[in-house]
Amino acid sequence: MTDLLAKLYPDHLAALKQRSDAALARGGHDHLVIAAGQPRIQFLDDRPYPFAVNPHFKHWLPVTKAPGSWIVYTPGQRPKLVYLQPHDYWHVVPDAPAGYWVEHFEIAIIREADEAKAHLPKDIARCAIIGEDSAAIGEYLPNNPESVLNYLHWHRAYKTDYELGMMRVASKLGVRAHRAAEAAFRNGASEYDINTAYLNAVHETENELPYTNIIALNQHGAVLHYMDLNRAPPAHSNSFVIDAGASFHGYASDITRTYAAKQAGEFQALIDAVDSAQKSFVEKVQKGTNYADLHLHAHHALAGILRDQGFIRMSAEAAVASGVSSAFFPHGLGHPIGLQVHDVGGFQKDEGGGTIAKPPGHPYLRMTRTLEPRMVVTIEPGLYFIDMLLAELKAKPEAKDVAWDKVDYFRQYGGIRIEDDVACGETMPENLTRDAFSAV
Known part of the structure; x- marks a missing residue:
C-alpha cells in the first residue's frame, strides 16, 4: 500500500x-x-x-x-x-x-x-x-x-486518487472490526464488550477513531447517537445496531449495520427490505444526482416499505407529505466524508460560498449539493421506533392510519440503519464499504 x-x-x-x-x-x-x-x-x-x-x-x-x-x-x-x-x-x-x-x-x-x-x-x-x-x-x-x-x-469534496486510496484502506479497517463486533453480538456479549472487540480488531484507540462508536442492543437502537455502552448484557439480545468507522492517515470511514437475533425473523425481514432500498439509493450516486432529491426519494421508498410491511395504511406519498415518514426516518440520508467524518462544504452553493437550502421539513439533512465524480458521501437510510416521535405521531390526525399494535411490538428492536461510503462516478458508483466487506 x-x-x-x-x-x-x-x-x-x-x-x-x-x-x-x-x-x-x-x-x-x-x-x-x-x-x-x-x-x-x-x-x-x-x-x-x-x-x-x-x-x-x-x-x-x-x-x-x-x-x-x-x-x-x-x-x-x-x-x-x-x-x-x-x-x-x-x-x-x-x-x-x-x-x-x-x-x-x-x-x-x-x-x-x-x-x-x-x-x-x-x-x-x-x-x-x-x-x-x-x-x-x-x-x-x-x-x-x-x-x-x-x-x-x-x-x-473532489477526492484525488491518493485520497480515495486512503479511504479504501479506512473502509477495510472498519469492516474487519465490524466483523469482530458482529461475532461478539452473536456470542451474547454486552455493548461494552462488543465495543472492546471492535477496538481490538481495528487496532485503534477510541481517540484515534473518526467518531465515537455507536454500539446499541435492542431498544437502544432507537437512540440515534447511543454511546452509553452498558456493561451487562441484556437478558435477550434481539437486535444490534453498530455505527463505527476507522481512520487511516487522517481519512475516515463511516459504516453502519443492523443485525437481528436468530429468533427475530420478523425484524430480519424489515432489515432485508431496508438493505435492498439502501442498495438502490447507492446506485443513484452518479454524476448529476441532486443529493437533496435523493434524500426525498429515500423517504418515499422507506414509506413504501412501512406500508408494504403493514406499519401504516396510507400511501407513500401521503406519508411523506404529512411527515409520517419522518417519525420513522428522522435524520438525513447521509453526508460528505473524507478528512472529517462529516466533511465540509455539503451545503455550499459554489466556490465563493453561499448555501443551498435544505428541503422544508428536513432539518437534519447534511448535504444539498449535486453529486459529481470523485465526491464521496454516505448513504445511510434508517427506520426506527422512537418513543418520543411515536408519541408525537399519536397526537396527529394521521395516527388513525398507523398499525399501532405492530409498531409497539417492534419497539423492542429499536431500529435499523444501514450505511455505506460511496464514491460518485461518471456512470457507476464505487461502494467502498461493500467492496471491503466482499474482500473480507
Missing part, C-alpha cells in the same frame, strides 16, 4: 497547490499558513483533551500527531513543514518526519513552539492563516479568511 500511495501522492500534492494558488489569489494573499493545532486543557485541570489535528493540515501530508507544527505554502515554491519535535521526557515525542512525502517538503525541525515564528512569512498581513485561535504564537493568530476557506472547502 505504501508503494501505491507514494506513486499517487505527487499528483495529490499538485492538486492541493493548484487549489491553494487559486484560493490565495481570490483572497488577495501571498502565503497559505496552516497550523496543526494545540491540545486544549480541561477546565480547572492540567489534563489535555485528546488532540485532533486541523483537517487542512492533514490534507497536505499524512501526519496527525504533531501538535505545534505548521505548513507554509507560497505559490511557486516548495511547501515547508515546520515540525515541532520537542525535548520532552513527560510525553512521547513525535517521530522524525519520514516516508514517501518527505522529499516533497522543505522541513525545519523546532524544539519549542515559539521557534516556529522564525520559519513563518514575515508579512503576516499577506498570510491566510488557517487554524484554531489556540494555535496562535505571538502575532501569528489564525485569520481563516472566508474567501480562501470557501474555495478550499468547495474543492475538498
Whole structure:
C-alpha cells in the first residue's frame, strides 16, 4: 500500500497547490499558513483533551500527531513543514518526519513552539492563516479568511486518487472490526464488550477513531447517537445496531449495520427490505444526482416499505407529505466524508460560498449539493421506533392510519440503519464499504 500511495501522492500534492494558488489569489494573499493545532486543557485541570489535528493540515501530508507544527505554502515554491519535535521526557515525542512525502517538503525541525515564528512569512498581513485561535504564537493568530476557506472547502469534496486510496484502506479497517463486533453480538456479549472487540480488531484507540462508536442492543437502537455502552448484557439480545468507522492517515470511514437475533425473523425481514432500498439509493450516486432529491426519494421508498410491511395504511406519498415518514426516518440520508467524518462544504452553493437550502421539513439533512465524480458521501437510510416521535405521531390526525399494535411490538428492536461510503462516478458508483466487506 505504501508503494501505491507514494506513486499517487505527487499528483495529490499538485492538486492541493493548484487549489491553494487559486484560493490565495481570490483572497488577495501571498502565503497559505496552516497550523496543526494545540491540545486544549480541561477546565480547572492540567489534563489535555485528546488532540485532533486541523483537517487542512492533514490534507497536505499524512501526519496527525504533531501538535505545534505548521505548513507554509507560497505559490511557486516548495511547501515547508515546520515540525515541532520537542525535548520532552513527560510525553512521547513525535517521530522524525519520514516516508514517501518527505522529499516533497522543505522541513525545519523546532524544539519549542515559539521557534516556529522564525520559519513563518514575515508579512503576516499577506498570510491566510488557517487554524484554531489556540494555535496562535505571538502575532501569528489564525485569520481563516472566508474567501480562501470557501474555495478550499468547495474543492475538498473532489477526492484525488491518493485520497480515495486512503479511504479504501479506512473502509477495510472498519469492516474487519465490524466483523469482530458482529461475532461478539452473536456470542451474547454486552455493548461494552462488543465495543472492546471492535477496538481490538481495528487496532485503534477510541481517540484515534473518526467518531465515537455507536454500539446499541435492542431498544437502544432507537437512540440515534447511543454511546452509553452498558456493561451487562441484556437478558435477550434481539437486535444490534453498530455505527463505527476507522481512520487511516487522517481519512475516515463511516459504516453502519443492523443485525437481528436468530429468533427475530420478523425484524430480519424489515432489515432485508431496508438493505435492498439502501442498495438502490447507492446506485443513484452518479454524476448529476441532486443529493437533496435523493434524500426525498429515500423517504418515499422507506414509506413504501412501512406500508408494504403493514406499519401504516396510507400511501407513500401521503406519508411523506404529512411527515409520517419522518417519525420513522428522522435524520438525513447521509453526508460528505473524507478528512472529517462529516466533511465540509455539503451545503455550499459554489466556490465563493453561499448555501443551498435544505428541503422544508428536513432539518437534519447534511448535504444539498449535486453529486459529481470523485465526491464521496454516505448513504445511510434508517427506520426506527422512537418513543418520543411515536408519541408525537399519536397526537396527529394521521395516527388513525398507523398499525399501532405492530409498531409497539417492534419497539423492542429499536431500529435499523444501514450505511455505506460511496464514491460518485461518471456512470457507476464505487461502494467502498461493500467492496471491503466482499474482500473480507
